[in-house]
Amino acid sequence: MPHYFSTKSEAVLAESMEHTVSAKGGQFKELALENTDNESVNEGFSEKLAHFLTNPFIIPLLLTLASVGFVIELFSPGFGLWGLAAIIAMILFFYGHLVAGTAGYETVGLFVAGIILIVLELFLPGGIVGALGLFAVIGSLFMASGNLIHMAVSVLVAVTASILVSILYVKVFDRKMNFFKRMILTDQANTDKGYVSNQNRLELIGKQGRAMTDLRPSGTAVIEDERVDVVTEGSFITKGTLVKVMKTEGSRIVVREVT
Template identity: 55%
Template sequence: MKRKKLFFVLFVFSFLLSIVSSNAFARSNGQIVYIVPIKKTVEKGSSAFVSRAISTAEENHAAAIIFEIDTPGGAVDAAIEIGKRISETKIKTISYINQDAISAGSFIALNTDEIYMADGSRIGAAGIIDGAGNAAGEKAQSYWLSAMRGAAEKNGRDPIYALAMADKTTSLPKYGSPNGKYLTLTSSQSLEVGYSEGTVNNLEDLMQKLQLDHAEIIKVKESFADKIARFVTSPYIVPLLITAGCLGVLIELFSPGFGLSGLIGISSFLLFFYGHLVSGLAGYETIFLFVIGIVLLILEFFILGGIAGILGGIAIVASLFLASGNIVQMGISILIAIGVSILASIIMVKVLGKKMKFFKKIILSDSTNTESGYVTNPNRTDLIGKAGTTLTALRPAGTVIIGEERIDVVSEGMFIEKNVKVKVVKAEGSRIVVRQENSEIQKEDK
């Protein structure tokens, strides 16, 4: 009887669970929508994050991916990678510009199938600039304009507006972009020129417009690893990490034991490679090459010739270049690190080494001079004034005997025969100067 009751309870429970599941599936129509944020500055870490989000949506057969964009722009190469990944997916892609899609953000939005904008949001101002804030070179400009045109044409948008966003010479005065100014479109202007499919109040409003309000919504969030990767792959942080790493390792190599400087140096390089690994820019082979370089540098202290040190330096620099997605940027970062390291070394030796106890421990300040008590040979000042006999002729160097001690000496420049009485007149370390005893008497007679 108890067994029948148990089976009955399990049957009722299973029946109710199936009803709940079927209702939930019916409410979502079996559709899944992924919402992927693209906010703050677009970095290499952003590219890896977006790529992983799209791959997850593809694996789960999502009905659509909505990119919630609010960015002032960022790295062009990262934006190109994001745009390429969006173009490759077969899932419907929608941009929801929540506030700003400026510069790289506008390019990303143009690569999606549809664009919707919040009231008062903006898209445009996509001029490409270098790290110093100046307009990029002619080749880079040409490439970027071609990319902007292609992104607009791919989704049936008039490319003239995309070109005006990236080129000051394309004049569109009607939309506040005379010659010499980049185009930035408001939500209403974007709708007018076909760069927006509609203006919405929020995501819920957008879901209704897309007839996806019954779909299951999955909001993709950046993990802690993604945030670290975004931070450490920033073009402003990379030079700092490399500089800190070089200085830390340099100080540690020339100081006894293992201390804070070594910990800072290793941590800086670990952060650098970790961020680039997470971002998909580096593989484990780059870390292996870097470790080989460090080992070779350490071997240089035990193997003479300098070959190990040179090979180690080449291996380290090569690993940094392999881990970078931008060779020019990495080259600049390494030059900055080398310059700062040299300057810091000079400051440590010339200034801090005299004032701070920490640097006194790693900087050799002792000098092997006579004033400090260091001599290469004993100074025989005790021989001055003593007389002896030459055992050999002095030409002008030779040997004399003083008491029972044989001593190598030199004359004052004249020739002195063997078995002649001499007197020590000067002692400078190992240089003992003698003079023939009767030479002064001979000078007086003359």
């Protein structure tokens, strides 16, 4: 009887421990599921946003918005909504690829460096700096992409859209880029505005004077008590010879020997 009682007690104790372990295990499982649900809630929005921004149909839209916004901003005075839209589009592009893991901070740095080089090209001659900047920008886009073919198509769509918008502004709306108008002198100096390149001495035509130097064929003569630089019609005239002004062409005064 004592042996039977001991065996039964052990069986009851074992069964009790099994229920306890099962209950604890259930609590641990519920706690783990709860933590997993919290993590999925916390990370779900950024992951879903990254999946949306890296969609093959969304990438060309972001790049097109950025390029078209930049082009329109060049035709617009000051900095406006289109420039802001272009910046936001590129931020969303790189944010989505950073979260998705296809791009790193070095890719963003290469893109920023390319933009800086392109801006410097506007102030530096040669074109080498601008070409390096363009290659850096395009290279950063391909580095951020997980699919080179999709990125090539997206870049082609964005470039085509920006070219069409530029043609539309120039040919249809007859607009000029305000940014380049600040850098390029567009004013013309003409006679209608009172500008003259050289003073035309028409009043000297027919006047006579004397050569102060030998005219071989150019030299100096005194005409009506004024010392002027003159040139002959090709012949040699010695110093002190009486000369007559035949015509003037700007600052060029043509004389002939008076016989």
